[in-house]
Amino acid sequence: MDTVSFIHGKAYLIKGQFADLGFFLKKVSNYIKESRIEKSNILYTVQSTIEYLKNKSGPVTQESALKRLIADDLKKIVNMENSEKVIDTQEMLAAQYEDYKDILAKFGFNIKYPKIYFVDNFPKPYHTMQWSACSPDKEDEIKYGIKPGFYFRKDKLVPFKSSFILAHEIIHAIIAASDPFFIGRGLEDGICDLVGSVLLGGRVIGFDICKNYLTYEYLSYHNNQFSEIYLDYFRLATSLYLQFGFDGIFYLIKRGRQAIKKVESSCLSGTFNEINLPMGQWDLNVNRLVNFITLMYPRNMVVSPLAKFIAGFLKKGDSVRKIIAINNIDASQGEEAIRELQERVYLVLINGDVIDYSEIEYLETNNFLRYELI
Numbered sequence: 001m002d003t004v005s006f007i008h009g010k011a012y013l014i015k016g017q018f019a020d021l022g023f024f025l026k027k028v029s030n031y032i033k034e035s036r037i038e039k040s041n042i043l044y045t046v047q048s049t050i051e052y053l054k055n056k057s058g059p060v061t062q063e064s065a066l067k068r069l070i071a072d073d074l075k076k077i078v079n080m081e082n083s084e085k086v087i088d089t090q091e092m093l094a095a096q097y098e099d100y101k102d103i104l105a106k107f108g109f110n111i112k113y114p115k116i117y118f119v120d121n122f123p124k125p126y127h128t129m130q131w132s133a134c135s136p137d138k139e140d141e142i143k144y145g146i147k148p149g150f151y152f153r154k155d156k157l158v159p160f161k162s163s164f165i166l167a168h169e170i171i172h173a174i175i176a177a178s179d180p181f182f183i184g185r186g187l188e189d190g191i192c193d194l195v196g197s198v199l200l201g202g203r204v205i206g207f208d209i210c211k212n213y214l215t216y217e218y219l220s221y222h223n224n225q226f227s228e229i230y231l232d233y234f235r236l237a238t239s240l241y242l243q244f245g246f247d248g249i250f251y252l253i254k255r256g257r258q259a260i261k262k263v264e265s266s267c268l269s270g271t272f273n274e275i276n277l278p279m280g281q282w283d284l285n286v287n288r289l290v291n292f293i294t295l296m297y298p299r300n301m302v303v304s305p306l307a308k309f310i311a312g313f314l315k316k317g318d319s320v321r322k323i324i325a326i327n328n329i330d331a332s333q334g335e336e337a338i339r340e341l342q343e344r345v346y347l348v349l350i351n352g353d354v355i356d357y358s359e360i361e362y363l364e365t366n367n368f369l370r371y372e373l374i
Ligand SMILES: [Zn+2]
Pocket: 168, 172, 189, 192
């Protein structure tokens, strides 16, 4: 495992302040190259990168604020208990697969579960796809002679992330057991996230880790369209779950793809009041998590690195010029960043040189405010 993959996996254990995990990892990778400190000892490399990023000289600018914020996020990873432990993702997946199956059996799902394969390349004709996992089914077996199963590209395994993907794929496999010749997307993907990633993943891996995973996966600032589509369907599945509980969702899984498509059509045409499903069985941890991800998270609270840096210590009544001088911040970039806190996200009100109001200090944490990777 290389240093960036190591950081990627551990990132699911912390509440990162970055607005986009992918960009964060790209930046970290560039800094490691730039500082020429990559060594065989991963933890030593991460620690040296933090030192390199924290190296202060001259006034704080957007660029150096970004380095400090990235160093803070890396520090959280290093300061974690057992932070030095490199996770064997293959071993982790195999063990979690058994736990997932046990939980599913308790909910009355019993199918002939497919095998997990760890491969260098996916079987043809999927060998050129850039996915991290692929789950050929019965139809692929008939058409292309591929053994049905969960195929994971070895070079794309990431601790935790791969586990949530596996949980998602298992639900597809259960649904496909009744309708293998019909591709399931849309609401089915939302259900796979809800029952797989959230219910199974939450119970086996942990709801906090699941919360971080979904935040990074679906609530990035400037999310790509592909992730947005998954989020849309996750919201749709969540809405059905909050209304009908797992009794309704499990009923749909057991009835298969045609039934799911029918309900999806009713939702999309606005006639969801006509949907009739069994009702009952909510899980409090799931409720908390899905509400947080789909309804509560202020995903647009994102500012530039210097604005995020300054937000950490800015108080009502402060003088803008004083803040800049005391904290050795570049004057023009600093003033602009404070203005940004007002004009872009309206967290402060500036009157002349004085901060007349600051929303940030009324909230227990400024964790909700994330920094953009510029
Ligand atoms: Zn899917």
